[in-house]
Amino acid sequence: AQSVTQPDIHITVSEGASLELRCNYSYGATPYLFWYVQSPGQGLQLLLKYFSGDTLVQGIKGFEAEFKRSQSSFNLRKPSVHWSDAAEYFCAVGPLNNAGNMLTFGGGTRLMVKP
Amino acid sequence: DAGVTQSPTHLIKTRGQQVTLRCSPKSGHDTVSWYQQALGQGPQFIFQYYEEEERQRGNFPDRFSGHQFPNYSSELNVNALLLGDSALYLCASSSLAGGGLGTQYFGPGTRLLVL
Numbered sequence: 001a002q003s004v005t006q007p008d009i010h011i012t013v014s015e016g017a018s019l020e021l022r023c024n025y026s027y028g029a030t031p032y033l034f035w036y037v038q039s040p041g042q043g044l045q046l047l048l049k050y051f052s053g054d055t056l057v058q059g060i061k062g063f064e065a066e067f068k069r070s071q072s073s074f075n076l077r078k079p080s081v082h083w084s085d086a087a088e089y090f091c092a093v094g095p096l097n098n099a100g101n102m103l104t105f106g107g108g109t110r111l112m113v114k115p
Numbered sequence: 116d117a118g119v120t121q122s123p124t125h126l127i128k129t130r131g132q133q134v135t136l137r138c139s140p141k142s143g144h145d146t147v148s149w150y151q152q153a154l155g156q157g158p159q160f161i162f163q164y165y166e167e168e169e170r171q172r173g174n175f176p177d178r179f180s181g182h183q184f185p186n187y188s189s190e191l192n193v194n195a196l197l198l199g200d201s202a203l204y205l206c207a208s209s210s211l212a213g214g215g216l217g218t219q220y221f222g223p224g225t226r227l228l229v230l
Contacts, residue, residue, distance in 0.1 A: 004157075034218070036221070041226075042223060042224075043119075043121075043205055043221040043222050043223040043224050044158070044205065044207075044221040045221070046218060046219075046220065046221075049218055090157050090158070092157075101146075101148075101163070101209060101211070101217065101219065102148065102160040102163060102171050102173065103148075103150075103158075103160060103207075103219060104160070105150075105157035105158050105159070106157055107156060107157050108156070108157050
């Protein structure tokens with residue numbers, strides 16, 4: 001069965017510092033990969049996605065993620081964090097077939113930003 | 116262009132009652148998925164509807180049922196509510212028409228509290 005692990009439950013960074021959130025997945029083949037962000041009391045907003053091709057994908061709000069097949073990882077990065085980036089971040093995987101596109105989510109990483 | 120909308124935003128029920136949650140997909144989308152997000156956890160897939168039929172189902176009991184209408188909107192019904200059903204229920208829409216593997220866009224959620 002597919003699974004997603006986000007090893008860091010909480011991360012605190014200073015405003016202006018760089019950020020990397022880790023995501024590892026377990027899947028039989030290369031899945032579709034996503035990062036979503038959730039602000040308190042809100043739904044999920046898509047940051048970026050990887051389907052195929054270039055393994056470095058750019059997203060909204062200055063985020064990027066790199067797919068590394070050999071490490072089964074899809075880590076999210078941002079060069080300079082803003083206070084408004086404080087939120088919960090979820091990595092998700094989806095199947096590479098047409099039977100449906102259910103997503104399996106990791107447990108999330110809560111990002112706090114220090115002024 | 117309206118995004119995914121859900122109603123109600125909040126709901127309080129007592130154990131044993133039944134509840135119906137509603138979702139309207141993003142314009143142009145034909146597929147609706149439902150997720151349950153317990154406090155402090157990532158969302159878990161409940162089921163997905165396409166062409167008014169349940170296409171995929173996660174590991175949820177039969178107390179959870181759904182429906183999709185011809186206009187693609189959807190309902191999630193939960194019978195015999197348990198305390199453990201308290202959660203944020205998220206609806207996501209996507210487009211699978213033409214065999215696409217559409218990205219899922221999420222609504223703001225319905226927060227259900229079971230007392």
